[in-house]
Amino acid sequence: MFQKMKFAVISTSLDPESRSAWLCALAAEQLRLAGHTVTHLDLRRETLPPFDNVLGAGGCYAHPHFELYHRAIAEADGVLLGVPVYNWGIGSGAKALVELTGSSDEGRGLHGAWFDQPVTFLVSGGLDHGYLSHGSFALGLMFDFKCVVNPHFVYATSAHWDAPQTPNAWLQGRLSRTVDRAVDLSQRLAGRAYRSIWEL
Numbered sequence: 001m002f003q004k005m006k007f008a009v010i011s012t013s014l015d016p017e018s019r020s021a022w023l024c025a026l027a028a029e030q031l032r033l034a035g036h037t038v039t040h041l042d043l044r045r046e047t048l049p050p051f052d053n054v055l056g057a058g059g060c061y062a063h064p065h066f067e068l069y070h071r072a073i074a075e076a077d078g079v080l081l082g083v084p085v086y087n088w089g090i091g092s093g094a095k096a097l098v099e100l101t102g103s104s105d106e107g108r109g110l111h112g113a114w115f116d117q118p119v120t121f122l123v124s125g126g127l128d129h130g131y132l133s134h135g136s137f138a139l140g141l142m143f144d145f146k147c148v149v150n151p152h153f154v155y156a157t158s159a160h161w162d163a164p165q166t167p168n169a170w171l172q173g174r175l176s177r178t179v180d181r182a183v184d185l186s187q188r189l190a191g192r193a194y195r196s197i198w199e200l
Contacts, residue, residue, distance in 0.1 A: 003187050007031050008076040010069070011042040012093035013084040013124070018044075020124035022165045023154055023175060024082035027122060030179045039072040043093045051099035060100055070101045073113035078120065078186035080179070085125035085133040094137065102145060114145035115196045118189055120182040121153040122175075131155050146196040148189060152181040 009031070011024040021042060028040040049063045060066065073079055083090040102112040119141055121134050134153075141147040160171040167175060 002035065003190070004035055004037065005077040005183060005186050005190070006037045006075065007039070007078050007080060007182075007186070008072040009038055009040045009080045009082070010072070010097065011040075011044070011082040012097055013082065013091055014044055014093055015084065016044070017164070018082075018084060018124070019156065019158065019161065020082040020084050020122060022161075022167075023122040023124065023156065024080065025165070026167065026175055027080050027082075027179050030176065031183070034183070036183065039076070041069060041072060043097070048096060048100055051096055051103070053103065066100060069097065070113045073101055073117065076117065077190060078118040078182055079114075080120045080122060080182060082122040083124070083134055083137075085123060085130045088130065088133050090123070090134050090137050098141070112145060112198075114141060114147055116146050116148070116189075116192065116194075118148045118150060118182065118185045120150040120178060120185075122178070123153060123155045125155060125157055128157060148185065150178075150182055150185050152178045154178050 009024050009028040011018065011021040013020045028038045031038045046065045046068060048065055049060045052060050055061055081094065083094045098114065102114045121138065123134050125133060138149045142149055154175050156171050160168055162168045
């Protein structure tokens with residue numbers, strides 16, 4: 001039986017020609033065509049401030065897009081995160097996003113947006129052997145926020161695109177399967193009675 005889910009698809013690259021952003025756009029389209037609700041955000045459009053942990057006027061929590069991202073993540077049944085790889089790690093945009101939305105301002109107690117979220121990675125790298133460059137970041141989400149990281153993910157280089165925004169057959173198949181398995185994971189985890197908080 002079809003179960004309609006709610007997804008946040010977030011592109012964290014600031015590159016005007018970002019291939020991870022292309023992955024996000026294709027994933028969001030597949031989810032919508034399947035009948036799911038999608039909030040598709042892009043750090044190039046919906047910008048975020050540097051994380052300063054300052055409450056009140058002028059601080060990061062007062063930025064107009066803070067609530068947009070926090071709500072999109074917290075209310076989703078699953079998050080698909082588009083990330084670029086630089087210097088054997090993911091780009092700084094993803095870390096800035098998690099620093100801001102993973103923390104909690106005074107009114108949210110111990111609950112950041114990421115707790116217990118199923119997270120699927122859509123990764124763009126320059127070299128084939130950067131395949132696991134997102135691994136330490138994924139572990140951080142697991143340990144800090146008890147995220148359930150999807151073992152199915154996309155890792156694509158420039159060789160996997162036939163043209164801008166046009167994946168080759170291999171990438172098209174890999175992305176389609178990954179999105180399907182993100183949906184399956186979210187559906188299987190829906191309705192959990194527990195909610196994690198900050199703890200050792």
